[in-house]
Amino acid sequence: MGKKLIKLIGLGLILLLVQGISQVNAANITKVGLVTDVGKINDGTFNESAYKGMMRAVQEFGLKSAFIETRQPTDYEKNIEQLISEGYEMIITVGFLVGDATKKMAQKYPNVKFAIVDFAYDPPVPNILGLIFAEDQAGFLAGSLAGLMTKSKIVGAVLGMEIPPVVRFRKGYEAGVKYVCPDCKVLAVYIDSFTDPARGKSAALSQIDEGADVIFGGGGTTGSGAILGAAQAGVWVIGVDQDEYMTTFKKGEAPGAKKLLSSAMKRVDNAVYGAVKAAVDGSFKGGTALFNAGNDGIGLAPFHEAETAIPDTVKAKLKEIADGLKAGKIKTGV
Amino acid sequence: MVPIFREILIPILAVFTALILGAVLIEISGVSFIEAYRGLFEGMFGSRRALIETCVAATPYLLTGLAVAIGFQGGLFNIGAEGQFYMGALASVIVGYTVQGLPAWLHLPLALVVGAISGAVWGSIPGLLKARLGAHEVINTIMMNYIALKLVDYLVKNVFRDPAASMDRTPYILPTAQLPRMFGPDYRLHAGFLLALAAVVFTHWLLFKTTLGFEIRTVGANPGAARYAGMNVAGNIVLAMAMAGAMAGLAGVGEVLGLNHTLPAAFSAGYGFDAIAVALLAKSNPMGIIPSAFLWGGLRNGAGLMQVRTGISIDLISVIQALVIMFIAANQIVRWIYRIN
CATH class of the missing domain: 3.40.50.2300 (Response regulator)
Incomplete structure (x- = not known):
């Protein structure tokens, strides 16, 4: 019994250690790219908001950034892949409609980190953080x-x-x-x-x-x-x-x-900023983050x-x- | 000068001049045009992937460009390629996912043929209206575009929608209806590309080497003379529009069976409208469609990398394309600039 317990504790410790190491080794990103929904980064609403959030993180952490404005829904995957082929290690995708394409690319490129505005995956995808809002x-x-x-x-x-x-x-x-x-x-x-x-x-x-x-x-x-x-x-x-x-x-x-x-x-900017920050400091994890009145994720403007x-x-x-x-x-x- | 060289000189100079003006616009917007164009051209053909993606983007332009060129050859201004494209795409996606249990050698050709027929029927309606009632094909092809777009939109959203999808789209087609990928699953180039090239050669042969093609061109050049010569003018008009529709339909088929494997709603591809520009640049010559479609597909494809590298608006590409067409339409400008008579 006692031996078993020690074994179990030992196993637990090893697991913790492995996890600790993998967290230390988690490649922190230096290049982040954004793919819009059909629309522009100066659309005055959600594409722009996401872009601003990304750029705040880019300036704060000295990252390299790029974006592609999608012209039609069938280009989502191509645009994501274009950024990945240029060495971008984190991709922000904007909007519910990009949900399928983001998942497909995330599975094809498991080492690239993704954050998507307005989409939650069930079950979650390990390298996508879904940013959803109330x-x-x-x-x-x-x-x-x-x-x-x-x-x-x-x-x-x-x-x-x-x-x-x-x-x-x-x-x-x-x-x-x-x-x-x-x-x-x-x-x-x-x-x-x-x-x-x-x-x-x-x-x-x-x-x-x-x-x-x-x-x-x-x-x-x-x-x-x-x-x-x-x-x-x-x-x-x-x-x-x-x-x-x-x-x-x-x-x-x-x-x-x-x-x-x-x-x-909808503080899409804060949400995207948070996602990029997490990828920079190594705490990025796939899953879903909910933004609501309780955490000031939504609210009325002045x-x-x-x-x-x-x-x-x-x-x-x-x-x-x-x-x-x-x-x-x-x-x-x- | 050698005749063929004369033929292609103006289009080449038009593209060149448009690129120079584009460079000026890029500089004005505060970006180095060298950087931007390096991104653009590398995105067009700077790597294996870029080159393959340019072929992918050129595929629908080859076919829709043909659709417009066939119309021009028959004296018809087919603005309806967009609608014919959609009807082809819709028919092929329906066959692609609802018809089950067929082997690939039967299922794929069936989806191809049904899609082409669907486009042909859609194209022949304005042809018939023109031949029988004298209704102008420009008006009717435009109207048929609206009907096709909204019909497809409605059907995809309400009748054929995949309930599991995040966006409005049909279910994926069965693997037996997919056009094979030419360079494995990592690259998107599909056999529809070869089909499109074959269609170009076929159309060239048909228009310039057969009696039927001669009749279509004669009806286009001078319907009165054609009638006097005993040709069936009405029949040739319907036939030309049906052929044009089949080509545009096949373009939609290729996008569905080869590329996306599904048909999304609100999928405003614009291939049918851009096709008018592609055909104009090719001077309605089927062989000319090849470089023309590659240029259009390449610009569309390279725009992404240009934006990644320099952050410049993707709309710049549309401006350059518009300039190319303006210089083709008003070729006196080009002749004057380069002192060609």
């Missing part, structure tokens, strides 16, 4: 803000493709509106592109025609087109993913900037020029809701 909570905050600000009791949402993260945004938004304004009506529409500002705008304008006086735009440049058009038509708008005051509304220079209430932020137009009672209510989400007292029901 979009429903971000949407809930946006919905609450919309529901508190609407006068017509009709609010709109122009969304991108109907994929899980976007669906969570929508459901959270609807729940948020209903939470603060049970008799408000939500008009929401999916548009099957993340890169079509013109269609986003026309969808927003038709929601305004239907009486909506707050528009939430959630879906790449399609959503940005929607809120830009709606803001210029004079209604309140809410952005998505990052603080669109800084991007879509060019720090206030774009017309309509004073109508931007806030943005339902109000900027709308600061004075938003009553203090609304701000107080929003804070209460944010705290409730953080503490888990408020559930989005998604």
